[in-house]
Amino acid sequence: xxxxxxxxxxxxxxxxxxxxxxxxxxxxxxxxxxxxxxxxxxxxxxxxxxxxxxxxxxxxxxxxxxxxxxxxxxxxxxxxxxxxxxxxxxxxxxxxxxxxxxxxxxxxxxxxxxxxxxxxxxxxxxxxxxxxxxxxxxxx
Numbered sequence: 307x308x309x310x311x312x313x314x315x316x317x318x319x320x321x322x323x324x325x326x327x328x329x330x331x332x333x334x335x336x337x338x339x340x341x342x343x344x345x346x347x348x349x350x351x352x353x354x355x356x357x358x359x360x361x362x363x364x365x366x367x368x369x370x371x372x373x374x375x376x377x378x379x380x381x382x383x384x385x386x387x388x389x390x391x392x393x394x395x396x397x398x399x400x401x402x403x404x405x406x407x408x409x410x411x412x413x414x415x416x417x418x419x420x421x422x423x424x425x426x427x428x429x430x431x432x433x434x435x436x437x438x439x440x441x442x443x444x445x446x
Contacts, residue, residue: 353432356432357432360428360429360431360432361385363384363428364383364384364385364424364425364428365383365384365385366383366384367383367384367424368381368382368383368384368389369381369382369384369417369420369421369423369424370417370420371413371416371417371419371420372413372416373409373412373413373416374397374409374412374413376394377393377394377396377397377409378391378392378393378394378397378406378409378410378412378413379391379392379413380392380410380413380414380416380417381417382414382417382418382420382421383421384421384424384425384428386418386421386422386425388414388417391410391413391414393406393409393410397409
């Protein structure tokens with residue numbers, strides 16, 4: 307599973323949930339349990355390799371959110387780190403401090419929302435359409 311360092315769901319927790327889902331009915335038929343478990347663990351190993359690859363790819367990607375009519379731009383990478391904040395000169399006015407603070411917060415939130423979309427798109431490739439972000443939100 308791909309997980310962000312600040313994710314509420316650890317890699318081991320995701321693997322457990324995934325195995326629990328995959329193992330439904332395993333053991334209900336006679337024989338073959340060891341082979342099924344071996345296949346499951348091979349899939350987990352492959353998935354872990356794919357997740358590390360996706361994490362490396364996400365570290366190289368970035369998204370930018372613009373708020374206040376383009377007056378504030380916030381860029382975040384695929385690891386949910388803010389890598390830049392740009393503020394138009396006209397907005398920097400001591401009398402407008404609260405508005406600037408609000409716009410920066412809005413920009414950061416918008417950039418992080420776009421990062422979640424980026425991560426979700428990459429996870430969908432790995433999970434074959436399973437909604438991992440929905441799972442993460444459900445556990446939070």
